[in-house]
Amino acid sequence: MESSSANWSKKSWADLLKKSVPEDFYSRETLQVAKDLLGKLVVVRTKPTQNWGDARAGVTVSRIVETEAYRADDPASHSCRGETPRSAIMFGDPGKAYIYFIYGMYEMLNFVTEPRGYAGAVLIRAVEPVYGETLMTKRRQSSATKTSRTGLTNGPGRLTQALGIKMAHKGESLWGPTFYVIDDGIRPNAMDSSPRVGIRVATDKYWRFFVPGNPYVSKCRENSLSKPV
DNA sequence: CGTTCGATGCACT
DNA sequence: GTGCATCGAACGT
Numbered sequence: 069m070e071s072s073s074a075n076w077s078k079k080s081w082a083d084l085l086k087k088s089v090p091e092d093f094y095s096r097e098t099l100q101v102a103k104d105l106l107g108k109l110v111v112v113r114t115k116p117t118q119n120w121g122d123a124r125a126g127v128t129v130s131r132i133v134e135t136e137a138y139r140a141d142d143p144a145s146h147s148c149r150g151e152t153p154r155s156a157i158m159f160g161d162p163g164k165a166y167i168y169f170i171y172g173m174y175e176m177l178n179f180v181t182e183p184r185g186y187a188g189a190v191l192i193r194a195v196e197p198v199y200g201e202t203l204m205t206k207r208r209q210s211s212a213t214k215t216s217r218t219g220l221t222n223g224p225g226r227l228t229q230a231l232g233i234k235m236a237h238k239g240e241s242l243w244g245p246t247f248y249v250i251d252d253g254i255r256p257n258a259m260d261s262s263p264r265v266g267i268r269v270a271t272d273k274y275w276r277f278f279v280p281g282n283p284y285v286s287k288c289r290e291n292s293l294s295k296p297v
Numbered sequence: 298c299g300t301t302c303g304a305t306g307c308a309c310t
Numbered sequence: 311g312t313g314c315a316t317c318g319a320a321c322g323t
Binding site for chain 1: 298299300301302
């Protein structure tokens, strides 16, 4: 899959943002949404007031290369025991950002799926930078982890840091003003699946999806178990 | 670090 | 017995 930054950068922002995927994209079966999100662009626009100094606010664009599906009937999902204060958003309207904080360090970015009343979400596990790499590097440099180029965004905790995503963004819409998910017509040329990372249940479910060979896909044990979709 | 759950204790009826 | 508040431990997409 190519970055094709030349393709979109010639268009105005307005034209780009018009290509946001519609609500009925998210209002579907979570596994299908997780697969279809591969190749989509994520635009994130943060303001100086949102935790960052001026130097760390701004716009990034990146392409999704790795996702995981989490369903209501799924013991690995935060929604599996019904609604709690934290998981309530997964039962609500699709097309919103579900962000949670884990291990005392990492924000995780998810998109809410399924119609209202049915819980589901897709975890964004890795993206490929398309625009704003300098800004991403600035945000990542304060981290204890020194990064290679791919280390900018090749994992769920790293990409939220690089894109400036915080818990304060939980519940925000995927039609702005912070998040936009764009279909620019580019499709991955292949898709693999594997067990999901970091869970101890439902390990027989191949609900992690990624673009094989893409350097920004996270490196983990599960890669050796992957198979084509 | 934040969330959740089970154990515990207390008020109330 | 029921229900609610509080606490601590475990664990985490």
